[in-house]
Amino acid sequence: MTAIGRSRALSTGILPRVLRKPLGVVSGVVLLVIVLAVIAAPLIAPADPLAQSLRDVRQGPSAAHLLGTDSLGRDVLSRLLYGGQESLAGVVEAVLAMLVIAVPLGVVAGYLGGIVDRIVLRVVDVLLSIPGTIITLAVLAIFNNSMLVAMISVGVLASGAFIRVFRSVVLGVRQELYIGAARVSGVDEPRIVLRHVLPQLRGVLLVQITLFAAATLGIQTGLAFLAFGPPPPAPTWGGMVAEAASLIQIDPWLLVPTGGIIAVTTLALCLLGDAVRDANQERFTFAGSAARRSPAAARAVERPAAPEPSGRSAAGALLAVRGLRVGFGERGAETVVVDGVDLEVEPGEVVGLVGESGSGKTVTALSLLGLLGANGRIVDGSIRFDGQELVGLSNAKLREVRGAGIAMISQEPMVSLDPSFRVGSQIAEAASAHRRLGRRSARERVDELLRAVRLDPSVARKYPHEISGGMAQRVAIAIALAGEPRLLIADEPTTALDVTVQAEILDLLRGIQQRTGMAIVLVSHDWGVIADLCSRAVVMYAGQVVESAPVRATFAEPRHPYTLALLRSNPHDAVPGEPLPTIGGVVPSPAQWPVGCRFAARCAFATDACRQAPIPMVDVGDGRMSRCIRVDALREAVA
Amino acid sequence: MIRLIVTRLVLSAVLVVIASLAIFVLMSFVPGDPARTILGANATPDLVARLREQLGLDQPLPVQYGEWLAGVLHGDLGQSVLSGDPVAQLIAVRLPVTLSLLLLSTLAISVIGTVVGLGSAVRGGPLGRLLDTVSLVGLALPSYWVAIVLVALFAVAIRVFPATGYQPFVDGPVPWFLSLVLPVAALSLGGITIVAKQMRDSALDVLGRDYIRVLRASGIRERSIVFKHVLRNAALPSLTVLGITVVGALTGAVFVENVFVLPGLGSLVTQATTSHDLPVVLGVGVVFTLVVIVVNLVVDVLYGVLNPKVRVR
Numbered sequence: 001m002t003a004i005g006r007s008r009a010l011s012t013g014i015l016p017r018v019l020r021k022p023l024g025v026v027s028g029v030v031l032l033v034i035v036l037a038v039i040a041a042p043l044i045a046p047a048d049p050l051a052q053s054l055r056d057v058r059q060g061p062s063a064a065h066l067l068g069t070d071s072l073g074r075d076v077l078s079r080l081l082y083g084g085q086e087s088l089a090g091v092v093e094a095v096l097a098m099l100v101i102a103v104p105l106g107v108v109a110g111y112l113g114g115i116v117d118r119i120v121l122r123v124v125d126v127l128l129s130i131p132g133t134i135i136t137l138a139v140l141a142i143f144n145n146s147m148l149v150a151m152i153s154v155g156v157l158a159s160g161a162f163i164r165v166f167r168s169v170v171l172g173v174r175q176e177l178y179i180g181a182a183r184v185s186g187v188d189e190p191r192i193v194l195r196h197v198l199p200q201l202r203g204v205l206l207v208q209i210t211l212f213a214a215a216t217l218g219i220q221t222g223l224a225f226l227a228f229g230p231p232p233p234a235p236t237w238g239g240m241v242a243e244a245a246s247l248i249q250i251d252p253w254l255l256v257p258t259g260g261i262i263a264v265t266t267l268a269l270c271l272l273g274d275a276v277r278d279a280n281q282e283r284f285t286f287a288g289s290a291a292r293r294s295p296a297a298a299r300a301v302e303r304p305a306a307p308e309p310s311g312r313s314a315a316g317a318l319l320a321v322r323g324l325r326v327g328f329g330e331r332g333a334e335t336v337v338v339d340g341v342d343l344e345v346e347p348g349e350v351v352g353l354v355g356e357s358g359s360g361k362t363v364t365a366l367s368l369l370g371l372l373g374a375n376g377r378i379v380d381g382s383i384r385f386d387g388q389e390l391v392g393l394s395n396a397k398l399r400e401v402r403g404a405g406i407a408m409i410s411q412e413p414m415v416s417l418d419p420s421f422r423v424g425s426q427i428a429e430a431a432s433a434h435r436r437l438g439r440r441s442a443r444e445r446v447d448e449l450l451r452a453v454r455l456d457p458s459v460a461r462k463y464p465h466e467i468s469g470g471m472a473q474r475v476a477i478a479i480a481l482a483g484e485p486r487l488l489i490a491d492e493p494t495t496a497l498d499v500t501v502q503a504e505i506l507d508l509l510r511g512i513q514q515r516t517g518m519a520i521v522l523v524s525h526d527w528g529v530i531a532d533l534c535s536r537a538v539v540m541y542a543g544q545v546v547e548s549a550p551v552r553a554t555f556a557e558p559r560h561p562y563t564l565a566l567l568r569s570n571p572h573d574a575v576p577g578e579p580l581p582t583i584g585g586v587v588p589s590p591a592q593w594p595v596g597c598r599f600a601a602r603c604a605f606a607t608d609a610c611r612q613a614p615i616p617m618v619d620v621g622d623g624r625m626s627r628c629i630r631v632d633a634l635r636e637a638v639a
Numbered sequence: 640m641i642r643l644i645v646t647r648l649v650l651s652a653v654l655v656v657i658a659s660l661a662i663f664v665l666m667s668f669v670p671g672d673p674a675r676t677i678l679g680a681n682a683t684p685d686l687v688a689r690l691r692e693q694l695g696l697d698q699p700l701p702v703q704y705g706e707w708l709a710g711v712l713h714g715d716l717g718q719s720v721l722s723g724d725p726v727a728q729l730i731a732v733r734l735p736v737t738l739s740l741l742l743l744s745t746l747a748i749s750v751i752g753t754v755v756g757l758g759s760a761v762r763g764g765p766l767g768r769l770l771d772t773v774s775l776v777g778l779a780l781p782s783y784w785v786a787i788v789l790v791a792l793f794a795v796a797i798r799v800f801p802a803t804g805y806q807p808f809v810d811g812p813v814p815w816f817l818s819l820v821l822p823v824a825a826l827s828l829g830g831i832t833i834v835a836k837q838m839r840d841s842a843l844d845v846l847g848r849d850y851i852r853v854l855r856a857s858g859i860r861e862r863s864i865v866f867k868h869v870l871r872n873a874a875l876p877s878l879t880v881l882g883i884t885v886v887g888a889l890t891g892a893v894f895v896e897n898v899f900v901l902p903g904l905g906s907l908v909t910q911a912t913t914s915h916d917l918p919v920v921l922g923v924g925v926v927f928t929l930v931v932i933v934v935n936l937v938v939d940v941l942y943g944v945l946n947p948k949v950r951v952r
Contacts, residue, residue, distance in 0.1 A: 131927035133890040137912040259784040267779040403858030430857040463947040
């Protein structure tokens, strides 16, 4: 869908959206037919619903009686059409009663807040705890089986739950900026509610009405089933089920049309409600989701020839990634987001993986552990860890590598711990994932690991919500260390933390690395972090590695224009008073990768040759590799 | 935690008063005279007046309510207008039936709902779609209709279970259980699908969380991830839904008891409603309110146990 098409779709209302969904259309039409047929019963019913014919008792469906006849020879279809009038009227009465109470109270509570809100919520609590059936039955007893009063009381009693729903929607709307703007500019409050708040409620209102109508239909027919409706011979849907039930051994067919009409109506209401809900949600979330997937263009990108391994020897490497391609989406039509990545990590080496958002560095890191999720898979390439090929390994075999061979810490420490379990239990679980530990030795191990990340062992008793982000990241590191991994993948380990805490975490990582000699792949977009910890930097752009070199050399003389641009846009080096340097343009999405150099569009050095064909990685001396054919020009410019 | 329970209990007491008061106020709107309704149109005014006095109907409404409430506190729920039996006694005889039905249904809804929901979240694909379909059908079919079909299938056609009636637990657990299988099935179907759907949605949500990836990255077994971490975290939202479902099953019990001719509170209150026997309706109302309060309290306590953020030290 084009951008224009999308924005037009965004501006349309709920109804056209519902009509675009097959289920919405079908259920809407079914409902409309049922309602119209019931209303028009006197006009379209083939027979008098009360006319008995003892010659035609309990007949199955036929041309004369489309749905057969009952035990008194009355036409079932006609009885259903007339009987629906009572049921549907009951539904309308209950829905209206619910709306009259729930909408004003919900809006007032949500919009005004404070004491009004609290009082309304108390009332709701009471309403929710009253057993509605009993009250409804009591009402029936008091008001002499008046279905009207009973259905109104059903609506009133159910309004509690709906007050809550409407209140929370209004609460959300109230906090939106334009409401605040309207208030500040002096629009009077009732007007704001009418013009701005209520329209937002419309979608939710429709959903709730359909769902409540479905529930109410069940109650209404149920009451009629229990003989609280109009007395026989008047037809009612529930009463007809009761009649069918009494004849179940003689004529089971009667259960089908009588239960069927209730089920079909309920189903149509539920499905319509679902369709409205989906349409409603789309209105608010449409923009973001669909953008990423456009597989055709991605497949058109030719795979560059796998480069020869550089001067570095692969034999001694702890981790050797070759030609890694990772795709997302349907099998066979994946959108490739990591495209031919080579990466080597020596034992004990700290390698930085650098790039902007969308360069594929996190996906590369996750694929090392086989943790791409259900939607992603390794399309091609090889990942050898400690001599073992990881690509194509079963989950059970991979599990043995995870934690014990390769471990991971992630960007958001606060959400990387299970909120329901104590910190200590989570560390202990990781520690005993690969070897059996008794209760005592597990506790000792937890203490030891907490001390290793410079936390007090008492932290083990805390829940994740009781500790700070910095502490949580330390705990996450302790969990990662629990299996004594030989390689740690740290995906932006400090991005979510305060600056002072960042330095502490980096210190901690460095200390642990020096003590244990484990290798680290540090994913980051922050050159400061890379310079602080890493010995080698691997720069990624648009799913490819574009430069790989010792960190010191990378800083002094970048050998790829993208590296140069990244270094220049480092905010730490910005001149005060000058605008922050940035790289013009954005990282192209996988769908838009060009055939030639993927950075060419944003590159000051690009020539026509750059755009013609895929650029291979070339050895540019001193154990450095670059995916650039303009290295000489770059060298001159930097010098 | 204890504060939470105490607050809840106080609120519940207020609730019983409000709910019963509501019924009393409604009674004041009654167009006819209960005494006349009972005695019929041919009764002499003298006779009606005497019955009114006997039933306390000659007192002003607040006094009537006060006396009724005082009685409730002493376990006296008044007398059936129809039979003259104490309401408390009528209820006591029938309570075990409804409670058995409710407990077994709660068990079925929570266990089957959880297993199906979790299973379809983890296995996904066809099982998930099947659950979608079944749950829609389960929601659409009225529980009393399902009950009738169950009777037709299992009790009449292949005679596996008794069609109707109740066997007390004291006469042996097997007949008791067999007599409840069909009612419980009819009562639970809707609840199972609701809980299963909620369980699946929240399990899928949990499976997408970062901490699950971290657990996998630490080499934790998938079994432990699903049954310990996913189940525990997905249980919270499902618990709320389970509570609502069980309260809903109370309503369903009224219908199901009637279909299966179970001598429980549901069929009692239906008969009482038909015969305008208000003290009985009111008494059952109090018991149902108490059940709702207990269910909500249990849900609150379990919620606190499962969610460390609620737990107050």
